[in-house]
Amino acid sequence: MSTATLDSPVKADAVGTNRWYLSTAPIVRALVHLCVPMAAAMIVGAVHNLVNAGFIGSLHDTALLAAITFATPVLGLVMAVGGVFGVGGGALISRLLGASERDPAQAEGIKRVSSFAVWGSVIAGVVLGGAGLVFLRPLVTALGADAAAVPATSAYVGVLLAFVPALAAAFCLEQVVRAEGAARQVMIGLVGSTVANLLLDVLFILVLHWGVAGAALSMGLANLGVVGYFAWWLHRTSEHVSLAPRWFTLSPDVLKPVFGVGVGELLQASFLIVTTLVLNNLASGYGDDALAAMGVAVRIAQVPEFLVMGVTIGVLPLLAYSYGKGDRDRLGAALRASALTVGGVVLVFATAVLVFREQVFSAFSADRSVLAIGVTILTAQLVAMVVNGFTGLLTSLFQATGRAAAAIVMSTAQGVLFVPVVLLGNLWFGLAGIVWALTVTEVVVFLVGGCLWLASRRAIDRGLAEGSPERAEEVLDQA
DSSP states (O other): OOGGGSSSHHHHHHHHHHHHHHHTSOHHHHHHHHHHHHHHHHHHHHHHHHHHHHHHHTTOOHHHHHHHHHTHHHHHHHHHHHHHHHHHHHHHHHHHHHHTTTOGGGGGGHHHHHHHHHHHHHHHHHHHHHHHHHTHHHHHHHTTOOTTTHHHHHHHHHHHHHTHHHHHHHHHHHHHHHHTTOHHHHHHHHHHHHHHHHHHHIIIIIISOOHHHHHHHHHHHHHHHHHHHHHHHHHHHOSSOOOOGGGOOOOHHHHHHHHHHHHHHHHHHHHHHHHHHHHHHHHHTTOHHHHHHHHHHHHHHHHHHHHHHHHHHHTHHHHHHHHHHTOHHHHHHHHHHHHHHHHHHIIIIIHHHHHTHHHHHHTTOOOHHHHHHHHHHHHHHHHHHHHHHHHHHHHHHHHHTTOHHHHHHHHHHHHHHHHHHHHHHHHHHTHHHHHHHHHHHHHHHHHHHHHHHHHHHHHHHHHHHHTOHHHHHHHHHHO
């Protein structure tokens, strides 16, 4: 569709440029445009998590650090609620944009998809947050907090639950903006949110001494700000996306593809809650030092891990657009280039962090017992990241091409496998078995993903030949 039909030069320039990166730009330039801003934003977010843990650690209370660790499943579930609507809706938006190059009428459904995705995430967030506040005390107990950590965990989780609608909407809007290829705008929103979060951390934690409740409040307010920024940008710039409630629909044409892909995010978060609860309860048997070390080690490993995720997540709109357009060569080139990039990132950054792991970890805790446990946990996390990057790329491919069953299997495989692995690891090897359980699980999930990719290649090729994702799904069902 010609950008000359847009109602302002600003819209025409922004939409035309982003569409060019998805449609015809050289693959390397397209990946740089889509993945570098996303990786930068995720790295900034990971660094913020480290600094935030440093703020809490400066209070010299291990129970406060443990509270952040206990709350991890809640954050995972909130992101999944946004992901159900955002990942599913964003993938469908990108496919419709690609399909509109052959048939401009395909773009007409984007307003309905975007409105359903955003308002659906808000409504689901209201329900989830309200239910969590009503059952806050049993929820905190179920998260594994012991008597010493219950007050801090209740304060942190309680404030987070009040902001669940904003947190879910922020994650959903991020996917919708990325679906149009506007990676730079996503980076601006996420980096701006992180900076605001850090400034509010200083105010609430160091100045007002609100502890973990202040950390949760700063996160909620920063995400409320990013919702406003993304909504403003889409209203001002986007040709097809609309957040107006009048476009909200429950049509099966929207619900089926959105939930078909997005439900994998919810299942993944559900299993994350189960696995984290099991992990926290097992680790708590080894004392608060183990829990605190686990929380800090995970945040350190997130720096290179988020860089890899920036590539695997950033490439999704390009894969979906190419698939919707029926461009087999571009889809294949994007996969090859992103796989090489993931391999290079893993090799360089994981090696660097692994070599200097003791120096990095000691910056966050001077406790020798916490340091000893943390270094082992960090090593296991980094080894797991090596295969996790390629697993993430396969998952993005399945989501981009509408392979709902494969995406769901990838999302649930880790949770299904992790519980028996960690239970057996604890039984046979104690704390070491718990620490390395995730690494073993990630390797198995990667092998499962490889088998699913081989099984899905023919269906994806048929979908490309047909030039229609909807037709491809019919062909797959018949097969």
